[in-house]
Amino acid sequence: MTEFSIIGKPIAMVDAAGKTTGAGKYTDDLCLPGMLVGKILHSAYPHARIKRIDTSRAEKLDGVVAVVTGKDAPTPYGILPVGHDEHALALDKVRYVGDNLACVAAVSEDIAEKALELIDVEYELLPAYFDPEGSMKAETDLIHDNKPHNIEKDYHHVFGDPDKALAEADYVAEGRFIANEVTHAAMEPHSALASFELDPHTGKLGRLTVWSSTQVPYYLQHKLSLVLEMPMAQIRVIKPLVGGGFGGKSEVIPLEIIAAIAARAARAPVKITYNREEVFWAHRGRPRTIIDLQTGVKKDGVINAVKARVVQDGGAYCSYGVVTILYSGALLGALYDISDIAYDGYRVLTNKPACGAMRGHGTVNVRFAFESQLDEIAAKLNLDPAEIRRRNLLKPPCITINGLRVQSYGLPECIDQVVERSKWKERKGKLPRGRGLGIGCSHYVSGAANSIIRSDMPHSTVNIKIDRDGGVIVYTGAAEIGQGSDTMTAQIAAETLGCSLARLKVVAADTDLTPIDIGSYSSRVTFMAGNATLRAAEEVKKQIASAAARKMKCPPDELVFRDDEVYRRDLGGEGARATHSEASASGRVEGQILRGSLQQKRKDEGPKDWMTFEEAVVAAIDFHGALTGTGSYAPPPEARGGKHKGAGVGPSPAYSYAAQVAEVSVDEETGEVTVHKVWAAHDCGRALNPVSVDGQIIGSVWMGLGQALEEEMVWKDGMLMNPGLLEYRSPSAIESPEVEPIIVESIDPEGPFGAKECSEGSLAATIPAIANAIHDAVGIRLRECPFTPERVLTALRAQNKAKPINLTEGVDPTAPTRFREHGGALWFRGKGPERHPLDPARQKATAEIGGDD
């Protein structure tokens, strides 16, 4: 008999049928009687003061029920307590092309769109900032008045004595790396439906219910309460199925609040669903990051110091920015053993959509730089790149110089696995020119040890209710967003209670029904909500065991719960239990409902040596009354990090580890890079559902591949040039390489059944693995991603000392400089900023606006 009966086995997700048949409901699939359609008016300018908004013409249009503007909800909010700098609808200023100005609620989408055209806005244009390094020099016309030099936040951390260590290093590598901006592009556009009930006592608007495609229902409830000035208890947030998040839905997106404001004004339910272009404007993706990195090593390849200066182009609002810039520095630690670290991080505001959290939050771009530089160092020292990584391993359990506690550490095995499977030793450096292998490593938190809202509240709480039918209902606030959170919850509860999955029903993410959980982000759900589920199930199990033990005349800890049966440990061999299975085949227990209440108890049946799960449950309810349990999880104090300023970000109860080898070929004529295969090993602690873990690893690799090769948000004067899925170019089935996921199980001492995170940590290794493979193939070191054909060709020409090609030289200056330029709706309606400095119309405009391009 194996150790576990439910976990560790590949199973279909509990909500899979709803997804494959189309029966499952996402927010935009919902419909309420009398529901109106909301449409939002967006700013056409990157930075402007609003002098006047006149909605009167729009309000008069037949079919328009309400028009709301910033005045209808003037309270600022933001996901971080330190970053309350957003308004659901702009009050006095717009700060990016796409910023929200007004919302129309109308009986149909056509009418709402027509009404948007009738809203008159008078702007006073202000100089705009698009480049973070330029923006940092700003003295006037600041994006937010309380942020001098447009710097949202800067941190300067020194651990050990990096200057001294660098001076003692045998070799110091130095370089500037740039990772361009990418976005989540989840398949489901954001959607929110808001509806008020009338209060029977006051006769006025009462409780509010919001259905939303969110990763964080409880944060949404909190921010709605803040902006609408309603008590949280009057607000219910329900999360239906969510069509992917990746961090893009991990904070409150303006439409969620706007829908509620519009519903309040219209006195009717209002649904707002973004179109794809609006999703790109809502953004909250990974910022363009400029990394100046110095790594010092000894002759044997042991790293003795790292200095990093990181500048992030954060866009117009704070969003998760303060956390992002801290992660970039904090997670320089906990992967390798580095004793001296200096980190200068700048989160800078620019007039572009706000950047926020995206898969691998804050770590991905810096990891690209670090792992690429480590490869350069290995080449310099004539060391095998896999070997130099092995020489810098941590020795856990340990606490890193910047206060991160590491317990389980599967990195060595991850490296061994990918080296072996890719035949690294035989092939690395020996493939024909044009084809190469590269390695990269990465790690990520299994949830943040400190919540973004400082409090002593547990990060996850789970309730379990079991009734006389033997059905187990688990109530969890954790948000299923496609990653398998509900399935994980069901598996852990079923395994602990020893019952079949068919008995499990997970009720999730409904603030009225489920206990609080801070949401699905920073890969925290398996570790934290999983632990809470485990504890809740153990509490219920204890109650069942005490009742069953009375019937079986043995101590409760002698009982084994497994496969829908409860039996005494000494009697529970395979053979003994086989005879029982027939007895419970019908699945019904005599007197299931009535026994203990109306029906007389049977005469003493004598001690039993086994019971079905239902019999045990009925016995427990007879004995205790209602059968419920609750469990919660808060990270232990030892895992919460150091004391320095900003120490709260980075610590986690456990870290996942990943190593990858990528095999690529480079076409030296076209500059095109093809990834043939990626071997991806990931230490997830324990794989609760291997098919899901594989899926998360492959998905991470694949998203990293997109950022490495194709995906980039292209800007021109603050206008997004590629706000469409075709132009943004996330890889399709044609471009996706074969990925061999390799699960490494390090069994974390605190994870539920030893599990850690598995859905973010792998992403960061893919980009440097590909960069290093390109170097192996053709000898060029690419320090800016994505590695597009243009950049590859430029580097190849530089390698041959040829003149770089200027693709746009001598061409019409107003012509698009990139093939995939698209420009979006505003562009085509002639509302965008003018296109090119030589465009006469723009010269007139810049004379008025000024500008910083």
Add this chain to the structure above:
Amino acid sequence: MKKELIELRVNGRSHELAIEPNKLLLDMLRQDLQLTGSKRGCDDSSCGACTVLVDGITMLSCTLLAASCEGQEITTVEGVSERGGLAAIQKAYGDWGGAQCGYCTPGFIMTVKHLLAENSDPTEDEIRAALSGNLCRCTGYSQMYQAIKAAIDAEQRGMAAVK
């Protein structure tokens, strides 16, 4: 715009509908028939989440006028389940992790259905080519190939369920 009466056949049933002549098939399915399985992921035929079959051919319902489909047989993901049970491809997508968030899944199911109707034993390259018009952001597609192969095996074994 003034509504007109049209008759459409969807998943084997006829519906008489009063709709605007400029109404898109996707909106008609989702709003008028409450068949919300077909999804809107973009606005310009780039993602494939709205894929349906029109007379057995995959079409993107987000850029197709509903009125233009009069007299044709429309099949949506809701019409794929066989005799009240999961079709082999649906079961396989669940078992092999072909669906994570599931938003793109109905479109993929329709595309695969069409692929397998045309070619009962496609190679991996043929599968990749067929799927390339649909975008998925979660899975990296690999597990979909496994699911499709499993569904083909199940079909060949004449079973309705795979495992």
